[in-house]
Ligand SMILES: Cc1cc2nc3c(=O)[nH]c(=O)nc-3n(C[C@H](O)[C@H](O)[C@H](O)COP(=O)(O)OP(=O)(O)OC[C@H]3O[C@@H](n4cnc5c(N)ncnc54)[C@H](O)[C@@H]3O)c2cc1C
């Protein structure tokens with residue numbers, strides 16, 4: 217009897233709030249932010265006002281201390297309205313999570329407390345120009361000098377980097393040690409020697425800001441280090457094991473939007489004297505979209521539930537959820553364009569943006585090839 | 601000071617409503633706090649924030665009304681009183697029960713929606729006022745609390761009038777009164793612990809309804825898709841368009 221798929225009353229209210237906010241505030245402005253490559257800061261402020269920003273900050277640091285199930289509820293709704301916008305709060309949780317995992321109580325209060333006091337963001341700086349999937353090959357150098365570390369190097373593709381209060385930076389004190397030589401450290405953006413270049417021309421998710429960060433002899437106190445020297449790579453992986461679940465949730469939202477728009481359009485559009493919804497070829501597309509959407513959603517909730525219970529099974533489950541949901545959402549967005557015919561190909565309708573946006577969900581927080589490596593490793597590990 | 605908002609739970613305007621054997625079937629519809637009542641909830645929260653006191657939400661409706669009440673509590677109201685009764689009950693009968701709750705609560709100011717979205721009635725506010733013998737100001741677009749009285753702007757078809765009214769009094773809302781806030785996530789979590797007192801309508805001596813709904817039907821909107829050929833005589837086509845917009849569509 218223990219199996220129970222229901223949300224609590226508060227989770228239902230949270231869903232209703234997120235859905236309403238997404239529908240009334242986010243969706244109507246999504247196309248404009250996308251076209252202008254503009255950060256929707258006023259939406260970030262509103263998200264803060266209604267309490268949906270940085271929800272995982274623990275109660276001791278002044279936050280709500282909520283888990284991944286709540287994040288997934290929000291992620292689906294915001295992803296439905298604008299995946300590009302959702303990446304902003306999602307990447308902030310990505311910056312918060314290493315501190316939750318490896319931070320001391322003092323560090324949680326010092327770094328996360330301020331995130332609850334005003335609209336503000338965190339960021340996570342792992343990828344570099346020369347390496348993404350092979351994160352242990354990172355080259356950003358960190359050298360200890362007395363009570364300080366000195367950081368030099370370039371980070372690439374970092375979401376929220378400049379808007380954030382701080383980036384959790386992964387740097388190596390000895391590249392020959394590969395993953396054993398990595399330090400995770402919180403680097404505030406107002407430190408001397410930090411500069412940003414915004415990356416322009418993204419295919420989708422153009423509302424979400426992405427940066428190259430240059431650290432030029434940046435001095436950071438030792439108290440900013442998370443965990444031990446050499447624990448940084450592990451912290452990064454433990455983080456991604458959790459935070460790729462919201463990527464799945466955003467994908468579910470995109471797929472739901474693709475289906476909503478497609479079903480509506482199919483009933484309205486006529487060809488050969490009847491609504492195209494009468495054609496089985498269209499009906500089968502809708503049915504496939506629905507099958508992908510429902511299975512991805514329930515599996516995403518499952519992965520979030522495992523992660524919230526700290527069940528080690530979440531490592532494989534989060535990889536499955538992320539890869540599966542982002543692929544079925546890409547498929548759904550593609551079919552939505554097809555159902556819209558010529559109109560699907562232009563930005564007067566919202567469906568072409570769904571495809572452009574959700575492509576990224578197959579790439580960031582570990583490409584879907586890397587997810588398959590994680591899934592396979594867990595299958596084989598169990599047998600060895 | 602005590603401020604009360606009378607609220608209702610109604611189907612979301614975006615939901616598709618079905619009828620089943622001549623009756624509206626709400627199964628699967630999203631039910632929300634009536635948007636006209638949101639102005640009422642916002643107003644009592646503002647009054648409380650500005651002047652202190654207590655903001656109380658009161659409702660008459662089925663058990664599920666508790667969900668809408670939690671939304672009002674998540675916006676910032678302090679507690680709720682829910683008179684429970686299943687099925688349709690006419691506004692005058694509802695007002696009889698609500699008046700008993702209000703007589704006991706003894707608020708200074710009562711707000712409720714100018715119109716109830718589900719039964720499309722505008723009667724609840726005035727009927728409550730009538731049952732209590734309190735003054736009633738409908739379609740309020742501005743409100744200012746004084747000492748033992750209030751100043752309110754009341755919308756008229758072709759303008760507005762400003763009235764001064766002795767309290768306690770009942771006010772019904774109109775768009776423009778305020779900009780209702782969203783509930784917040786911390787508010788949702790706090791609302792869980794706020795009190796909702798439930799009283800069965802029968803306990804207040806109220807049963808049945810003076811009006812019974814015999815049958816309901818849904819209006820079918822038909823698209824006329826009238827296309828006027830503007831290629832031959834554009835001036836005449838424009839005149840025809842204006843005429844249709846004025847006489848048929850009645851939007852001009
Ligand atoms: C808009 C955007 C936002 C981002 N935000 C962040 C952020 O906030 N923080 C951050 O740290 N990073 C961020 N990233 C970086 C992102 O995580 C990386 O792009 C991603 O991990 C892939 O790395 P890469 O681009 O270097 O591709 P590569 O690692 O060069 O991979 C290229 C291709 O090779 C495949 N491949 C690589 N290794 C293997 C293998 N062993 N087996 C099979 N196939 C393999 C990959 O799957 C991919 O298809 C962001 C990226 C983008 C585009």
Ligand SMILES: Cc1cc2nc3c(=O)[nH]c(=O)nc-3n(C[C@H](O)[C@H](O)[C@H](O)COP(=O)(O)OP(=O)(O)OC[C@H]3O[C@@H](n4cnc5c(N)ncnc54)[C@H](O)[C@@H]3O)c2cc1C
Nearest residue numbers: 485486487488492495496497498554555556557558559561
């Ligand atoms: C950039 C661009 C350039 C173009 N250039 C030209 C051009 O130079 N000249 C020109 O004449 N046209 C041109 N077109 C129009 C193009 O050929 C049409 O968009 C295409 O034929 C589809 O028609 P539609 O958009 O009206 O979609 P619809 O006909 O409305 O189709 C909508 C969906 O219903 C499906 N469908 C329709 N009927 C059936 C059925 N019986 N059974 C199963 N499925 C069905 C379709 O496959 C599609 O998925 C262009 C379109 C674009 C976007």
